[in-house]
């Protein structure tokens with residue numbers, strides 16, 4: 001589903017004139033990489049970051065350990081991970097480990113799995129990541145503000161035997177609404193934008209965790225869309241290679257690299273050979289908008305350009321015959337019909353978290369959920385604690401994802417093996433839509 005999507009239909013083509021600065025100004029900023037062992041300290045705190053080109057003003061944001069994005073956390077699959085989160089903000093917070101099939105108590109969702117972490121307090125999360133792949137962490141409290149302000153970072157779970165590559169580079173993409181002096185425009189809950197595509201930036205950029213590549217290198221790129229609302233259509237230049245994973249889950253058969261579509265929270269892993277200057281461009285109606293680039297510093301003559309093998313297979317169970325078939329209808333927003341909820345958006349006529357779950361599943365059962373988008377906007381629907389299979393229109397089992405993009409007016413079936421006990425959020429990852437009411441939860445017991 002990441003190829004040949006009708007981008008205009010998704011409403012994601014932006015006009016380049018809406019952007020400040022020049023494309024050439026999109027700089028490469030390394031994320032901090034912490035070393036093993038798997039015990040991390042993350043202090044949530046205000047940071048000042050040069051988002052705009054040097055010479056333009058710096059931006060007051062939020063981040064972790066003085067950095068935005070937060071430091072890259074990296075452990076081996078199956079290696080226990082402990083993260084002590086210290087709240088250096090004036091507000092509460094909670095941290096969610098997006099896409100990890102973890103113990104429900106560690107999921108980081110206020111109201112559902114924990115209390116918010118008050119200012120000055122520390123809350124320790126511990127879990128054992130069962131799957132290798134590209135994940136990320138972000139605030140799950142007032143997330144439409146806190147994520148927009150920068151409270152997010154990469155969470156990389158390495159394979160037992162990582163693939164044979166020369167470099168492994170994270171590409172974290174986001175956008176910000178900026179004034180020319182670098183001031184972030186903080187109108188996050190503006191009802192007009194909540195009712196439309198959501199709070200979106202006028203400036204976008206990708207942060208790379210490394211920049212040292214040579215022509216001929218084989219590189220794994222891990223793209224993460226950390227934006228609150230923007231769907232990024234991305235084209236990668238200066239490489240030839242394969243798509244090897246989606247939302248952290250290995251593809252059984254890698255696919256030739258083509259244009260990519262990343263809904264908010266989605267990830268795409270590539271393994272490619274460098275053939276020239278590497279560019280990550282957002283596709284727009286006009287010129288491509290450069291998000292980041294890598295200028296090769298030499299030539300690697302030792303690498304033989306063998307075909308890219310698949311990553312080690314994911315260990316998730318195949319779905320069984322579904323025991324339940326539920327329908328989740330997205331409703332509301334501008335140009336949408338009436339609905340019974342009392343916020344801007346709703347699922348099945350209910351806005352915001354209901355007292356009762358949308359679905360109740362016996363641990364291990366497979367369920368089919370038909371996602372119906374009865375609105376005029378695209379939505380990226382995310383289920384916590386599980387991955388699910390997208391089902392094609394022909395009924396064929398598609399990709400395994402934790403976030404699926406459903407265009408305006410479309411429907412998609414998903415099949416999920418609900419094997420992780422607990423209370424799990426199910427929401428639109430356009431975070432403006434989430435705060436506008438598009439969220440519910442399921443119970444697995």
Ligand code: C2O
Pocket residue numbers: 096098138140265382384425427429
């Ligand atoms: Cu990435 Cu409910 O979150």
Ligand code: CU
Pocket residue numbers: 378379380428429430433434438
């Ligand atoms: Cu949405």
